[in-house]
Amino acid sequence: MAADGNEKASEAGQDRPPRRARPPTQRRRASPRLLVPLLFIPLFSWLDVVRFSRHSGDHSLGSSVREEWAAAGSSTPDCKVKSLVVTQLPPVKSEHYNLYLGPSWRKLVDDRREEAYDASSEAVQADLFVACTEQSCDQIDRENCVPLNVTGDATADSQRWKRMLERRSLGQLLCYFAPVPEKRREPYKFAHSLNFLEMEPFVSLMKLGYYDYVLRTDADAVLFPGLLRVRPAGSGLVGRGYYGENVTDRLVRHFAKELMPELGEPHREAHGPGATPSMQSTFYVRADLVPKFASTLLNATRALYEKAFDLGLCKQLERLEFVQEYKRSYHMAEGKYPPVGPKKTWLCMWPFWHKGVSSLYGTRMAVDYVLENVTVTNALDALSTHLSFEDRPVRDVVQSHVLGLKSSVKELFGAQHRVVREPGRPSVPDGILCVAPNETVRTLRSKFLAKGEPAPGDLMLGILDAMETVAYGAHPAPATMYHQIAEFVLRYYREQKGCPWTFREGGFEVLDEGGAKIAVSRESYKWTLREIAWAREQSSSMGKLLAEGEEEEKSLLARLRSHRMNLERLESRAPEMAGLLRRWCGRCAWNKGVTTCNKRRDFLVKKYKLSTIEAMTAVMEQEPLCVLRRKVTNWCGNCTWETTTCDKRKEFLMNTYELTPAEALSFAAELEPACSGGVVAKSKWCGDCSWRGGIGCDKRKDFLMKKYNLNKTHVEETLMEQGYCAGKKER
Numbered sequence: 215m216a217a218d219g220n221e222k223a224s225e226a227g228q229d230r231p232p233r234r235a236r237p238p239t240q241r242r243r244a245s246p247r248l249l250v251p252l253l254f255i256p257l258f259s260w261l262d263v264v265r266f267s268r269h270s271g272d273h274s275l276g277s278s279v280r281e282e283w284a285a286a287g288s289s290t291p292d293c294k295v296k297s298l299v300v301t302q303l304p305p306v307k308s309e310h311y312n313l314y315l316g317p318s319w320r321k322l323v324d325d326r327r328e329e330a331y332d333a334s335s336e337a338v339q340a341d342l343f344v345a346c347t348e349q350s351c352d353q354i355d356r357e358n359c360v361p362l363n364v365t366g367d368a369t370a371d372s373q374r375w376k377r378m379l380e381r382r383s384l385g386q387l388l389c390y391f392a393p394v395p396e397k398r399r400e401p402y403k404f405a406h407s408l409n410f411l412e413m414e415p416f417v418s419l420m421k422l423g424y425y426d427y428v429l430r431t432d433a434d435a436v437l438f439p440g441l442l443r444v445r446p447a448g449s450g451l452v453g454r455g456y457y458g459e460n461v462t463d464r465l466v467r468h469f470a471k472e473l474m475p476e477l478g479e480p481h482r483e484a485h486g487p488g489a490t491p492s493m494q495s496t497f498y499v500r501a502d503l504v505p506k507f508a509s510t511l512l513n514a515t516r517a518l519y520e521k522a523f524d525l526g527l528c529k530q531l532e533r534l535e536f537v538q539e540y541k542r543s544y545h546m547a548e549g550k551y552p553p554v555g556p557k558k559t560w561l562c563m564w565p566f567w568h569k570g571v572s573s574l575y576g577t578r579m580a581v582d583y584v585l586e587n588v589t590v591t592n593a594l595d596a597l598s599t600h601l602s603f604e605d606r607p608v609r610d611v612v613q614s615h616v617l618g619l620k621s622s623v624k625e626l627f628g629a630q631h632r633v634v635r636e637p638g639r640p641s642v643p644d645g646i647l648c649v650a651p652n653e654t655v656r657t658l659r660s661k662f663l664a665k666g667e668p669a670p671g672d673l674m675l676g677i678l679d680a681m682e683t684v685a686y687g688a689h690p691a692p693a694t695m696y697h698q699i700a701e702f703v704l705r706y707y708r709e710q711k712g713c714p715w716t717f718r719e720g721g722f723e724v725l726d727e728g729g730a731k732i733a734v735s736r737e738s739y740k741w742t743l744r745e746i747a748w749a750r751e752q753s754s755s756m757g758k759l760l761a762e763g764e765e766e767e768k769s770l771l772a773r774l775r776s777h778r779m780n781l782e783r784l785e786s787r788a789p790e791m792a793g794l795l796r797r798w799c800g801r802c803a804w805n806k807g808v809t810t811c812n813k814r815r816d817f818l819v820k821k822y823k824l825s826t827i828e829a830m831t832a833v834m835e836q837e838p839l840c841v842l843r844r845k846v847t848n849w850c851g852n853c854t855w856e857t858t859t860c861d862k863r864k865e866f867l868m869n870t871y872e873l874t875p876a877e878a879l880s881f882a883a884e885l886e887p888a889c890s891g892g893v894v895a896k897s898k899w900c901g902d903c904s905w906r907g908g909i910g911c912d913k914r915k916d917f918l919m920k921k922y923n924l925n926k927t928h929v930e931e932t933l934m935e936q937g938y939c940a941g942k943k944e945r
Contacts, residue, residue, distance in 0.1 A: 302407050304433065305396045310433040337444070343389075343391065359391055362415060364414070368414070409512070411430070412509065449584075451593070453493060453595025454602055465531070465537075469522050494617075496613060507580050513576075514575070514580065594615075614699070623677075775856070798830060811839075849879060860888070865878075886928070
């Protein structure tokens with residue numbers, strides 16, 4: 215388990231120049247005396263390929279890959295990126311590989327054998343290489359992963375491996391392993407997952423130049439279908455996750471300069487735009503950069519572990535200016551200073567600067583000083599820390615590192631429990647997983663909750679809920695990270711305890727939805743239909759809520775108009791305001807048509823904080839036309855004015871504000887254009903003109919009329935007031 219490391223990823227990469235086959239005219243002829251021995255060489259190579267095909271990949275799809283590459287003019291089958299997933303098993307006995315990494319690789323291989331499997335979306339051809347010590351190599355299932363032939367002759371071995379890779383079946387996934395020596399005097403216990411990067415046979419595998427990218431993962435990790443679909447790009451990807459605070463980034467840079475000045479300048483700042491986000495230990499790096507990246511990572515990890523955590527040094531570090539600055543900011547945010555540990559230091563503790571995660575800090579150094587353009591992504595190290603606990607479809611995820619999950623799984627499933635069944639039924643002892651898997655999971659869930667109420671969305675609770683669906687749910691489990699990990703855990707402990715029950719097995723059926731036919735497994739067919747029905751129900755409910763919201767919006771707008779009218783009525787009671795209202799022409803042109811009198815008034819109110827009367831008086835002084843009432847033609851007394859008619863509204867204005875009939879007509883036409891069949895000197899509506907973003911004026915008008923229940927004339931006048939949709943003037 216490497217408790218450190220971190221980075222991110224994205225999508226598109228570039229292929230290397232194509233390998234060219236030598237033209238037939240340039241090939242040498244074999245001597246007759248050499249012909250017979252040469253016949254045996256292809257035979258032995260063919261036997262190697264058959265052996266690998268039986269154990270580690272998909273069914274054969276054709277002739278040698280080299281010939282197909284040459285014919286296609288590409289160095290990669292189907293233009294896929296060739297990636298090698300690598301890991302090292304710990305020297306001590308551990309169940310991690312057989313519980314997580316091994317089953318997830320086998321599932322990738324087995325799923326591709328299904329007849330209905332669609333490989334067209336694949337962008338990556340992946341292989342798996344497992345480094346192990348003599349003790350840990352026994353954990354590997356040799357039916358699905360075969361030993362790499364290592365003889366000690368580096369040249370002969372490389373040629374043999376190259377032939378094996380070149381003659382593989384198109385699209386085949388290979389898994390091979392090889393023993394590596396154990397560094398018994400390694401002081402840092404987590405270095406066992408990294409040391410193989412500078413050992414044989416991995417070093418020689420990299421020299422072959424066959425792979426484009428290398429994904430380094432821990433054994434306590436799960437591989438998902440996203441491995442075959444997410445295309446790495448640039449220098450590489452690293453997994454996203456929490457690895458420390460701001461002061462941690464500064465300390466990594468500090469020790470890079472102090473302990474490894476030969477690294478030079480980093481490719482990114484420690485903070486701010488362009489800085490590497492918080493990351494974890496999994497990296498997915500371009501193959502030609504792996505030797506330098508691995509060397510930097512290992513050297514940095516050892517230097518930090520040996521020289522960066524001495525107690526006396528920690529005291530000195532606490533006096534650095536940037537450390538003091540962080541301590542002050544911590545106090546401002548939390549209301550207290552960071553707690554002091556048993557060694558009388560607050561800094562040299564998790565999560566600020568912890569010796570136990572030296573390889574995590576070493577990975578950060580390698581990322582910042584070796585990788586020029588790197589992406590930190592949740593597609594790697596998913597579920598490793600609280601930054602990536604959310605469940606997601608497996609097709610979007612490359613790898614998940616179950617850092618915090620594995621201990622809870624072992625504690626719950628590896629211990630002896632008694633299942634409490636429903637009231638009135640007796641409890642059953644251990645072996646319960648075999649007797650009642652669904653009740654077992656519910657019991658374990660209760661025990662987990664009893665340890666302390668977890669926050670919503672707790673990772674282990676999510677996995678336990680998924681287990682209920684996987685074990686004996688009412689419908690098949692969806693293809694998400696939680697459900698796939700739940701299935702791996704249940705399968706492993708079922709086999710460990712010898713339980714007789716099995717999981718659902720299914721073929722494939724075709725789901726036809728909206729004219730699009732999709733091949734899905736039979737076990738998820740009914741579940742998919744239920745998902746669609748649920749989505750339709752949610753869509754219908756949302757539509758009802760939106761309709762209710764529109765009705766409420768109309769009601770609020772009506773109330774707002776009413777309040778606005780009341781406010782105008784109150785303001786108009788002042789003698790000065792009443793006089794201005796009798797003559798005010800808000801829609802008249804101000805300053806030769808630059809804007810309208812109403813807009814100029816509102817501008818003065820907003821900019822100079824004037825009252826409405828002061829602003830109208832100022833506009834009147836600047837532009838006499840603003841107080842000359844226009845003659846109203848085509849008066850429509852029976853037209854609708856909100857909840858009354860225009861004639862009744864005119865009488866109300868005459869009685870309330872003591873206006874003359876002509877003044878009331880002009881004022882009413884000002885407030886409600888629908889009351890006038892035509893106003894002198896108004897702009898002509900241009901329905902074919904553009905409103906905004908290419909939307910036609912007639913289309914915008916229809917939308918406003920329908921949404922706010924407004925009349926046509928009012929909408930047209932309002933839009934033209936705003937400077938849109940006005941054609942030439944008419945009289």
